[in-house]
Amino acid sequence: MRAGHVVGGRYRLEERLGSGSQGEVWRAADERLHDRPVALKRALSGGDRAAAAKVRKESEALASLNHPHVVTVHDLVEDKGDHWIVMEFVAGSSLADLGTVGADAAARYGAQLAGGLEAVHAEGILHRDIKPANVLVTEQGQAKLADFGIARQVHAEPTLTGTGAVTGTPGYVAPEVVRGGRYTAAADVFSLGATLFHAVEGTTPFGEGNAHALLWRTAQGDRVAPKQAGSLEPVLDRLLEADPKRRIGIGEAQAALARLSGEPVSGRARKPMRRRWIGAAAAASALVVLAAVLWPALRPAESGGEPGGDPGGGVAADYLGDERTADPCALLDLDRLGEFGETRLDSDYGGWPHCNVFIDTEVGYTNVELYFYSSEQEPDPGETTMEGPIGVIRYEGDHAGCKRNLVLPDGRDIVSIEATQDESGDADLCAIADTAVEGALAVLAEGEVPRRAQSPDPASTYYLDACDLLDNEALERFPGVNAHAPYRAFGDWRCDWYSTTSADEVHVSFDFNEPPTAEEYDLIDLAGRTAVVRGDDWGEHSCLVTVVHRQYPSVDGDGSTVAENVRVQVFGDETAAQDDLCDLATDLARSVAEALPDA
Known part of the structure; x- marks a missing residue:
């Protein structure tokens, strides 16, 4: 391509501004x-229809956005098999080219960019690569977000780590993404913080070095101490919070940066809306509504009160409250479910965030399982509606199962409901799941989830932190482990570690089940506790070892005995031999057994 060529019969190329793995950029x-x-x-070449459709869809979404601090997308044109994104031309420099700036200037740029990013997120768009080179500063001193993933996803090679492909630039990408998690709005917030850190300090929050070194330090949380940030440092700390659950939200960040710099605080959307998160893995069908990563709560102007107020005046800001004391069984309405058969509650299966109702019929039984979990990842796509401030995602069911997810207003906490039956059953599982949803919503309409009626035995795993059961010495057996930054699941009842040199993962979690017997399993002894090795439980490239912590009569009063277990799971890639994975899982499970308190 050369100067003078007219793209799409309209845009005359005048000067090449840059080129590389992400394509060519021209002034035209x-x-x-x-x-x-x-x-x-140039967004792509080669005639890939699927990629072209994805670029077109995402360009149209960005073209609908008009914000002073986001580079405007005007058009998408095709020219001789190539697709070109037509954007606003910004006369100025990138933030990377400006060198370091003072804390006041960085706060001003940050407030502008945060306002733009909030508008981008409100349209369901993730940037996925915020860094100084992708921030343009006009000659009038206005910062603009540029270079969204619409071009990047079809040109740039992802950074490869032991946990797979990382979306983003080393040094600016969020720790949860480096550790193998999916990219979310919170990851964009971290990258904004890393960009502002570079603006005042002249380096990434993890220093300088090759990609591997930067990703390693990111996974370890090994941040560089700021020296020039001054009054900006407290906001940077909140933007760069390693735990995405505790990281500052983009709206709050914009307000905090604006206060530091004197920038005006931009207004926010005032009514709940469905959002479709657009990224490299977005669903292609326009008929499928994607659930939001962040489900907006009702605002005071609509609800008649402040969020977090009483049920008659507002929306509960935190429906779950203390994760450990929230009772999942309280959301299952046995009377409603009784229209499908005789119901019986089972609180002794699955784990602490789980509760089950069995519905006995003439031909068998149906199981309705409800459980809590938290996630920074995008929800799986499904038919989505809003029931007040709560998002309800309905998935297509079949004879074997039907699932529903309730996304609570913070966008991270999920109530999952699934109805299943065996092959002999003939129940309408989606009707049962929807009835369970109605019961749960009726309870949530009153406010916070009720607390557990009974406190577990002091010896129970209920009081344990799964991350405390493997210390650094034990984790040394796990090659390349990132021991200092595990992923903590709901209630700290599950803990996941990831290798930085391979695709291996280790999960430790608590669950309930019937006690294992010698007739069913080959029982082994680990540190004086009964354990079972099940190499094929999760596939040929994994191994599960279950350690029995204690046994006791069911609190449901049905005469059954419950085994309270700790599960150690090891996952590897397709080259991993299962025997090797089971050796590692058994070795780690022995350390877990030794760390457990007396039963």
Whole structure:
């Protein structure tokens, strides 16, 4: 491609501004609008129809956004098999080219960018690569977000780590993404913080070095202490919080940065809306509504009160409260479910965030399982509606099962409901699941989830932190482990570690089940406790070892005995031999057994 070529019969290429793995960028003139200057970026080549459709869809979404601190997308044109994104031409420099700036200037740029990013997120768009080179600063001192993932996803090679492909640039990408998690709005917030850190300090929050070194330090949480941030440091700390659950939200970040810099605080959307998160893995069908990562709560102007107030005046800001004391069984309405058969509650299966109702019929039984979990990942796509401030995602069911997810207003906490039956059953599982949803919503309409009626035995795993059961010495057996930054699941009842040198993972979690017997399993002894090794439980490239912590009569009063277990799971890639994985899982399970308190 050379200067003078007219793209799409309209845009005359004038000067190449840059080129590389992400494609060519040109300054061009729009011949239909009096040679208005525009920037053109070649989004893809090669005639890949699926990629072209994805680029078109995401360009249209960005074209609908008009914000002073986001580079505007004007058009998408096809020219001889290539697709070009037509964007606003910004006369100025990238933040990377400006060098270091003072804390006041960085706060001003940050407030502008946060306002733009909040608007982007409100449209369901994730940037996925915020860094100084992707921030343009005009000659008038206005910062603009540029270079969204619409071009990047079809050109740039992802950074490969032991946990797979990382979306983003080492040094600026969020720790949860480095550790193998999916990219969310909170990850964009971290990258914004890393960009502002670079603006004042001249380095990434994890220093300088090659990609592997930066990703390693990111996974370890090994941040560089700021020296020039001054009054900006407290906000940077909140933007760069390693735990995405505790990380500052983009709206709050914009307000905090604006206060530091004197920038005006931009207004926010005032009514709940469905959002579709657009990224490299977005669903192609426009008929499927994607659930939001962040489900907006009702605002005071609509609800008649402040969020977090009483049920008659507002929306509960935190429906779950203390994760450990929230009772999942309290959301299952046995009377409603009784229309499908005789119901019986089973609180002794699955684990502490779980509760089950069995519905006995003439031909068998149906199981309705409800459980809590928290996630920073995008919810799986499904038919989505809003029931007040709560998002309800309905998935297509079949004879074997039907699932529903209730996304609570913080966007992270999920109530999952699934109805299942065996092959002999003939129940309408989706009707049962929807009835369970109605019962749960009726309870949530009153406010916070009720607390557990009984406190577990002091010896129970209920009081344990799964991450405390493997110390650094034990984790040394796990090659390349990132021992200092595990993923903590709901209630700290599950803990996941990831290798930084391979695709291996280790999960430790608590569950309930019937006690294992010698007739069913080959029982082994680990540190004086009964254990079972099940190499094929989760596939050929995994191994599960279950350690029995204690046994006791069921609190449901049905005469059964419950085994309270700790599960150690090891996952590897397709090259991993299962025997090797089971050796590692057994070795780690022995350390877990030794760390357990007396039963």
